[in-house]
Amino acid sequence: MTDIVVDRRARERFPLGLWGMAMLIATESALFAMMIGSYFYLRFKNAHWPPPGIPEPKLLIPLILLGVLLTTSFPMFMAARSATPKLWLLLALILQSGYFAMEVHEYAGNLAHFTPQDHAYGSIYYTLLGADHGHVAIGLLLNAWILWKLLFGMTAYRRKALRAIAFYWHAVNVLTLVVTLTVLSPAFA
Amino acid sequence: MTTTVTERVERLERQWAERPGVLGWLTTTDHKRIGLLYFWTTLVFFGAGGVEALVMRTQLVQPNNDIVGPEVFDQLFTVHGMTMIFWFIIPMTTGAFGNYLVPLMVGARDMAFPRLNALSFWIFVASGIFLYVGLFSGFGPDAGWFNYVPLSTRHFDPSRNIEMYTLGLAFNSIASSLTAANLIVTILKLRAPGMSFNRLPLFCFAFLAASFGLIFALPSLSVDLLYLYLDRNLGFHFFDVAHGGSTFLWQHLFWFFGHPEVYILIVPAFGIATEIIPAFTRRKMLAFPLVAIAELLVVFIGFGVWAHHMFATGLPTVTLVFFAGATAMVVIPSTIQVFAWSMSILTGRPRFRTPLLFIIGFIVMFVAGGLTGIMFLAIPFDQQVTDTYFVVAHFHYIIFGAAVFPIFGGMYYWFPKVTGKLYFERPGQISFWIIFVGTNLLFFPMHIVGLLGMPRRVYTYPGDMGWTSYNLIESIGGYVTALGIVVLFANLVVSYFRGPPSGPDPWHGPTLEWSVPSPPPEYNFAVIPVVSSAYANWDHDDRERDGHRLTAGVGVLERGHEQHVSSVVDGWTSEIIDMPHSSPWPILLAASLSVMFTLLIVQKFVYASIFAVLIGLTLLGWHGKEPQES
Numbered sequence: 045m046t047d048i049v050v051d052r053r054a055r056e057r058f059p060l061g062l063w064g065m066a067m068l069i070a071t072e073s074a075l076f077a078m079m080i081g082s083y084f085y086l087r088f089k090n091a092h093w094p095p096p097g098i099p100e101p102k103l104l105i106p107l108i109l110l111g112v113l114l115t116t117s118f119p120m121f122m123a124a125r126s127a128t129p130k131l132w133l134l135l136a137l138i139l140q141s142g143y144f145a146m147e148v149h150e151y152a153g154n155l156a157h158f159t160p161q162d163h164a165y166g167s168i169y170y171t172l173l174g175a176d177h178g179h180v181a182i183g184l185l186l187n188a189w190i191l192w193k194l195l196f197g198m199t200a201y202r203r204k205a206l207r208a209i210a211f212y213w214h215a216v217n218v219l220t221l222v223v224t225l226t227v228l229s230p231a232f233a
Numbered sequence: 234m235t236t237t238v239t240e241r242v243e244r245l246e247r248q249w250a251e252r253p254g255v256l257g258w259l260t261t262t263d264h265k266r267i268g269l270l271y272f273w274t275t276l277v278f279f280g281a282g283g284v285e286a287l288v289m290r291t292q293l294v295q296p297n298n299d300i301v302g303p304e305v306f307d308q309l310f311t312v313h314g315m316t317m318i319f320w321f322i323i324p325m326t327t328g329a330f331g332n333y334l335v336p337l338m339v340g341a342r343d344m345a346f347p348r349l350n351a352l353s354f355w356i357f358v359a360s361g362i363f364l365y366v367g368l369f370s371g372f373g374p375d376a377g378w379f380n381y382v383p384l385s386t387r388h389f390d391p392s393r394n395i396e397m398y399t400l401g402l403a404f405n406s407i408a409s410s411l412t413a414a415n416l417i418v419t420i421l422k423l424r425a426p427g428m429s430f431n432r433l434p435l436f437c438f439a440f441l442a443a444s445f446g447l448i449f450a451l452p453s454l455s456v457d458l459l460y461l462y463l464d465r466n467l468g469f470h471f472f473d474v475a476h477g478g479s480t481f482l483w484q485h486l487f488w489f490f491g492h493p494e495v496y497i498l499i500v501p502a503f504g505i506a507t508e509i510i511p512a513f514t515r516r517k518m519l520a521f522p523l524v525a526i527a528e529l530l531v532v533f534i535g536f537g538v539w540a541h542h543m544f545a546t547g548l549p550t551v552t553l554v555f556f557a558g559a560t561a562m563v564v565i566p567s568t569i570q571v572f573a574w575s576m577s578i579l580t581g582r583p584r585f586r587t588p589l590l591f592i593i594g595f596i597v598m599f600v601a602g603g604l605t606g607i608m609f610l611a612i613p614f615d616q617q618v619t620d621t622y623f624v625v626a627h628f629h630y631i632i633f634g635a636a637v638f639p640i641f642g643g644m645y646y647w648f649p650k651v652t653g654k655l656y657f658e659r660p661g662q663i664s665f666w667i668i669f670v671g672t673n674l675l676f677f678p679m680h681i682v683g684l685l686g687m688p689r690r691v692y693t694y695p696g697d698m699g700w701t702s703y704n705l706i707e708s709i710g711g712y713v714t715a716l717g718i719v720v721l722f723a724n725l726v727v728s729y730f731r732g733p734p735s736g737p738d739p740w741h742g743p744t745l746e747w748s749v750p751s752p753p754p755e756y757n758f759a760v761i762p763v764v765s766s767a768y769a770n771w772d773h774d775d776r777e778r779d780g781h782r783l784t785a786g787v788g789v790l791e792r793g794h795e796q797h798v799s800s801v802v803d804g805w806t807s808e809i810i811d812m813p814h815s816s817p818w819p820i821l822l823a824a825s826l827s828v829m830f831t832l833l834i835v836q837k838f839v840y841a842s843i844f845a846v847l848i849g850l851t852l853l854g855w856h857g858k859e860p861q862e863s
Contacts, residue, residue, distance in 0.1 A: 055808060056798055056807050056808040059798075059808070059810075060345055060346070060418060060422060060798060060810065063345070063418045063421070063422060064345070064346055064349070064414065064418060067413075067414035067417060067418065067448060068414070070448055070449070071410055071414070071448045071449070071451070071452055072452070074448070074449045074450075074452040074453070075452035075455060075456060077452075078452055078453045078456040078486060078489070079456055082456065082460070082471070082482055082486065085479065085481075085482055085485065086471075086477065086478065086479060086482065089477070089479045089481075090477045095477055160463070160467070160468075160469050160470075161467070161468040161469065161470070162470075162476070163470060163476050163477045164469075164470040164471060164473065164476055164477035164478040164479075165477060166470075167460075167463065167464075167469040167470050167471050167478070168471065171459070171460070171463065171469070189853075189856075199859055201859040201860055202859075205856075
């Protein structure tokens with residue numbers, strides 16, 4: 045007990061890079077919690093939500109898109125573990141890019157109906173969704189970056205990066221689930 | 234032929250040596266150098282905030298004074314509050330003390346993410362530049378440090394003043410979050426072998442608590458700043474009641490950050506106290522586990538009390554009562570700590586050196602400020618004294634008395650460690666007494682003028698209100714405090730050049746930072762220490778065994794920038810990693826980030842996108858060189 049025996053082959057199950065990512069996810073989750081809190085705060089301050097003149101959010105397409113995004117957790121999970129992560133990554137990247145393109149299209153389409161400058165409803169709607177899409181966009185860049193790195197072979201460092209990015213994607217997927225259900229919530233009632 | 238100790242140490246020195254000269258400081262990732270950079274930078278801001286305070290006290294020295302007008306006065310108290318909180322105390326505690334001392338105390342060679350640490354510092358510098366460029370160009374933030382809407386909306390504050398608030402604080406909160414994340418991972422993962430969680434020094438518990446507070450509280454501020462920016466610049470309606478927004482939204486989000494913030498300010502100071510007390514009373518801290526839990530609990534409860542800043546805003550009574558009750562709970566962990574500190578001093582054999590004097594002053598001030606804090610729980614009383622000088626008195630007792638006194642004490646206490654010189658004791662004690670008398674002269678009469686009804690933030694007052702003589706005393710107290718601070722720093726500066734050498738451990742300090750030479754070498758520990766109590770430096774047999782292990786070459790970790798990683802709970806080594814060092818990327822990234830955001834604010838989108846590309850390239854460069862696998 046009085047001395048350390050250093051086993052140089054020992055590898056931490058949860059390396060420092062993942063701890064760093066966990067810290068990022070913790071603080072980003074708090075950020076989204078605050079935004080979702082503001083959404084409901086503003087909602088309960090208003091008698092009509094959405095206010096008259098603004099259509100209720102449509103359910104079908106956003107829910108399908110959400111489903112597509114959530115399935116990408118599986119290829120990301122496999123990519124972090126498998127010996128051939130590139131194919132899994134590519135599959136995830138295609139699905140995620142499709143999701144992102146469709147969401148940007150939806151976002152622009154909504155702007156034709158109502159804008160963030162009309163009412164606080166629009167302000168929080170577009171800010172919340174915009175923040176979420178921003179996180180997806182950063183995830184796409186991370187994925188593209190690690191895929192490019194992996195073209196030059198796998199190292200222990202890249203494996204850690206891959207695991208951290210997969211961790212990020214799982215968190216973004218959960219955040220997107222909560223954010224999407226929040227902005228769709230007026231249509232459920 | 235076996236390697237000798239000298240050879241091992243020389244090899245470590247070669248491997249950990251940083252670039253010489255200015256370039257070395259710009260590209261440094263050494264936690265001690267970054268800690269010193271933080272220290273000097275925050276001192277500059279402390280000076281600026283102090284000058285602002287003195288100008289305000291000079292303006293208020295007599296009725297109907299007109300040294301500064303109301304516009305300038307508004308900017309002065311706003312920037313004073315922001316500077317002292319965000320550019321002095323937080324970076325001084327987490328940035329300077331935390332960076333310098335936490336790795337030394339847990340037995341690590343650097344912070345967990347050295348380059349992130351450098352990035353945090355350079356972003357912090359940029360945030361300070363934003364704030365003070367604003368002030369000196371006449372666009373200083375001017376709506377108070379909590380910047381309530383609708384006063385701070387475009388309609389009532391049409392110039393660029395509030396953008397400086399938003400931008401400065403947004404950058405500042407990024408910097409603080411990075412430091413906090415770094416401290417958490419360092420404390421959880423880079424502890425010396427054997428330093429299980431119950432053997433973690435109380436100082437580190439305090440910094441862990443403050444860092445968790447920052448990680449979860451700052452996003453609330455960031456969201457608020459984002460909303461304000463969108464409202465002011467793009468015509469959004471978060472705070473616009475006419476379009477379904479709510480002015481309360483700002484207050485809730487601000488104080489959901491702002492109250493934990495108060496504890497984030499003082500908890501590291503508690504940590505400093507729990508280091509100084511054992512060293513100067515020759516005993517271990519009383520009720521160690523309770524104090525550790527209390528440090529964490531103060532921050533945790535701090536997240537549930539924010540609406541006590543809003544008692545006078547017309548919230549429903551049931552809400553007020555709930556928050557008054559929640560606030561009352563803070564008394565429990567605070568009192569545990571007050572009793573633990575004072576009884577440790579009383580039951581020990583105290584040597585009343587300067588650091589301990591500052592801690593005793595801190596306990597006195599903290600109790601006084603805490604007692605007025607309890608008075609605010611009485612909701613009708615709070616509604617009477619809200620926005621009067623009584624509140625100003627309360628939070629200055631807490632912030633100056635309970636946060637800055639331990640910082641001063643800590644400066645004296647660790648001065649020998651950082652410089653290798655002893656400070657002069659007599660001038661040190663004199664500086665304490667001047668500051669103690671000065672702050673009480675400065676802040677105590679504020680209670681009385683507050684009860685007499687003097688509102689805070691007024692730039693002048695009529696002569697027939699009965700406030701005149703109290704204000705005169707306060708201003709005199711302000712000058713006395715400033716004098717004391719000058720004596721303090723003069724002492725430290727003279728000691729740096731003329732002080733006698735201190736040796737590694739002048740106080741027989743309890744924790745690991747005193748087991749290494751002063752100033753500590755770049756690699757901190759020639760041999761990774763093995764720890765068997767929270768007062769590791771008092772376990773002489775352990776430290777002796779470290780010496781034998783150095784001779785035998787066990788646990789020296791000399792193949793490059795090596796660092797051990799420990800398991801979270803029991804603190805045994807689970808991995809050896811290669812740490813990055815001296816990197817130009819953090820400063821480049823911080824610079825391109827700040828230029829890009831400045832361009833976004835002035836709406837030069839084409840130029841901003843050029844810098845966005847630069848940021849991408851910097852990040853690629855940052856991750857270009859991979860660590861060596863052993």
